[in-house]
Amino acid sequence: MKATAPVTPTVLKKSCSQCNLFELCLPLGIKDSDILRLDELVAVQRKIKRQQPLYRTGNPFEAIYAIRTGSFKSDILLEDGREQVTGFHMTGEILGLDGISTGLYSCNAIALEDSEVCVISYMKLEELARAIEGLQHQFHKVMSSEIVSDHSMMMLLGSMHANERLAAFLLNLSQRFTARGFSPTEFHLRMTREEIGSYLGLKLETVSRAFSFFQKEGLISVQQKHIRILDSDRLKKLIQHQASVR
Amino acid sequence: MKATAPVTPTVLKKSCSQCNLFELCLPLGIKDSDILRLDELVAVQRKIKRQQPLYRTGNPFEAIYAIRTGSFKSDILLEDGREQVTGFHMTGEILGLDGISTGLYSCNAIALEDSEVCVISYMKLEELARAIEGLQHQFHKVMSSEIVSDHSMMMLLGSMHANERLAAFLLNLSQRFTARGFSPTEFHLRMTREEIGSYLGLKLETVSRAFSFFQKEGLISVQQKHIRILDSDRLKKLIQHQASVR
């Protein structure tokens, strides 16, 4: 899930006030005078190796996490072995909000590549949010955004075709890469076809066929995990127009 | 979505301190000494007639709503006419959290029957949440629960069969009715087969067939919108066990 074009700075800045993910993350919209107070919030950073869990279903919840570098998937496992990937997460995004509800994380968060997160003590966050209006509001916005994007995921899963789903997925990635200063048209997928399939409610073979179809139609070019979007307009039309089905 | 067994009190109480939905709603976990301060939050109540919107996609966001009586669906409409029901909501549940993110509601909330909601000014809520720790935490829990249940909806849509989806739906309703003091086994659906289908990512005919199948198998009895659950254990097994498909 790392884009090909620009280079991510790898300097380790331990403070929100200095962080280049500023405008994507929790500090957004907070007055300069208050920003420094955030730094106590994210004292700790944590490195997670590829394929390793940041947390697991049932772990006690004490913190939320902001992705500093790398990327994650979150998933739910059913007893019978079925897996549902519930999200792919990139830098600046917040993980762990599901834990607030019961005090236990309700899903697994797994690193898709070697990654680094800022650990945000939930207790301290609540405390600070009571003191800093802007932080409170931004935190609520982050949670609300997750709800909104979950709803559009339900829309995708509930009423789109395989090709539409993949198109929506690619356009969503493209947009998120753009927001991070990467190329909108060329990127590298960090997840397997199977994980994409699980996320989109499709089998990996179906995902593969959809990729092939897009390539055949000249919409994208695919080389394993390298994706280049060639005709994003037609990709968008694909989503909106196919007749109402399922 | 009103259960058949007990009678819902229809007395109009204008305050959280007196409300019988207390343990389902926002005031949960708040100290008695603080409860009275909530009453200023929900000064206004609003009545919504069946089929009427509480709010619509794109309406400016200023308030969230607690359902006092009745029930709602929320849905998203695509340009091409496709509809996705993103949730069914019963008394004590909070509507409108999707609006915080952008300042505009991102879905429609439609009454499934004549209903009544408490209007909670979002500005006042943020203000009070900064003052009352318990309120802040309960509000975060409510948002987090919505995220968790959206994720389990994604699981359902992404990896369950038609019969499993309907079983999960019925068991979920049953559980929520129980929490409200109604019968776990006998209730009245306030939504159509089409709305259920939209919610579950199925066509109405498929929903109808699944109902018939359950009845034939002696799992439930169906008479239009009256449902009686006859064998909830077997219904639960249905969800867990069917082989991994799709």
Added chain:
DNA sequence: CGCGAGTTTGAAATTCTTCAAGATCGGTGG
């Protein structure tokens, strides 16, 4: 150079949808 994980592709099987017709229910007006 070969191995294994991940991917692609084909063909058959399955589930769900589509299309179509009939049944049921609640409400309305004669």
Added chain:
DNA sequence: CCACCGATCTTGAAGAATTTCAAACTCGCG
């Protein structure tokens, strides 16, 4: 009080999309 109407629901049969099963291919890596 009863017949009728529209909306909703049920059921059947044919069709379509996706999954399943199977085999072959690709790429990175030891």
